[in-house]
Amino acid sequence: SQQGEEDPQALSIQEGENATMNCSYKTSINNLQWYRQNSGRGLVHLILIRSNEREKHSGRLRVTLDTSKKSSSLLITASRAADTASYFCATSGGSYIPTFGRGTSLIVHP
Amino acid sequence: DAGVIQSPRHEVTEMGQEVTLRCKPISGHNSLFWYRQTMMRGLELLIYFNNNVPIDDSGMPEDRFSAKMPNASFSTLKIQPSEPRDSAVYFCASSTGQGAFGYTFGSGTRLTVV
Numbered sequence: 001s002q003q004g005e006e007d008p009q010a011l012s013i014q015e016g017e018n019a020t021m022n023c024s025y026k027t028s029i030n031n032l033q034w035y036r037q038n039s040g041r042g043l044v045h046l047i048l049i050r051s052n053e054r055e056k057h058s059g060r061l062r063v064t065l066d067t068s069k070k071s072s073s074l075l076i077t078a079s080r081a082a083d084t085a086s087y088f089c090a091t092s093g094g095s096y097i098p099t100f101g102r103g104t105s106l107i108v109h110p
Numbered sequence: 111d112a113g114v115i116q117s118p119r120h121e122v123t124e125m126g127q128e129v130t131l132r133c134k135p136i137s138g139h140n141s142l143f144w145y146r147q148t149m150m151r152g153l154e155l156l157i158y159f160n161n162n163v164p165i166d167d168s169g170m171p172e173d174r175f176s177a178k179m180p181n182a183s184f185s186t187l188k189i190q191p192s193e194p195r196d197s198a199v200y201f202c203a204s205s206t207g208q209g210a211f212g213y214t215f216g217s218g219t220r221l222t223v224v
Contacts, residue, residue: 001177010111013140028202031209031210033209033212033213035215040218041217042114042201042215042218043201043203043215044215044219045212045213045214045215048211063205088153090213092209093217095166096141096208096209097143097155097158098143098155098209098213099155100145100152100153101152102152103152
């Protein structure tokens with residue numbers, strides 16, 4: 001399966017600190033995406049990185065992809081209480097159907 | 111665009127009843143996905159449509175589940191008869207260009223079968 005698995009399962013930090021979440025997967029991919037899910041809401045697309053890219057930025061988000069290690073990381077810099085949510089990685093292979101991991105639950109304390 | 115619209119937001123039904131969940135994808139998106147989210151199993155893909163045609167329904171748990179997409183702007187997921195283990199949040203998502211720009215999710219339908 002190309003399903004991604006996030007690590008850690010839960011992360012608790014103070015406002016202003018950086019948060020790093022990791023995603024590992026098993027098979028080759030076309031792209032990898034990160035999503036945020038606030039409690040009781042749908043998933044919101046954050047960033048997509050293609051298999052031939054190594055790093056992408058979007059505001060306070062930085063995503064890296066290492067295809068040799070089959071892993072990706074999501075860094076949120078200068079975290080805010082509003083960043084409290086679950087974060088999911090999704091991998092897409094030849095079928096372009098996204099397969100989701102179990103997520104990392106992030107709590108940012110004010 | 112109002113995004114992907116799902117209805118109802120919440121549904122409580124008795125075991126054995128028929129349940130129909132509805133989804134309106136983003137205009138112009140040609141792919142539509144139904145996912146189910148539970149604490150135990152996370153996000154599971156149930157079925158995927160491309161240009162209104164079901165492409166992969168291998169995730170549909172059993173014959174009690176069926177999905178249709180009669181046109182590009184509407185899809186339904188039906189459970190008949192419903193069982194308590196079907197209780198979950200059901201999400202619809204749509205995309206274009208094979209997801210090159212990501213996938214847009216609806217707010218979900220929280221289904222409780224008692």
